[in-house]
Amino acid sequence: MQEGGQGNKSGADTRNGDSIMRDEFAERDLAHIRNVLCHLEHSADSLRAIEKGMMVNLNYWRGRVRGILAIPLLSMQVQQQAKDLLGRLDRLERTGH
16 A cells, blocks of 8 residues: 655655565565674584585575565665675585585
């Protein structure tokens, strides 16, 4: 349900409540994933001993990030945060082999 008028769709200041809530949800989820990645990055040495388990974890988190990217009408800032996390996941995967 949208409140307010249709307004100018090109300006960031005219985003409706749904867009803001969507971005806030995505940013909270990305912050959680970022915290998990920090833990995984700092624990990479111990995780190498159980590579297959790490791969499952990385694929799970990659799927979560891709799910966020699939949300329609995300701000460019949130999209960039998600893409940065995908890059970190890729680097962590490469260092795990």
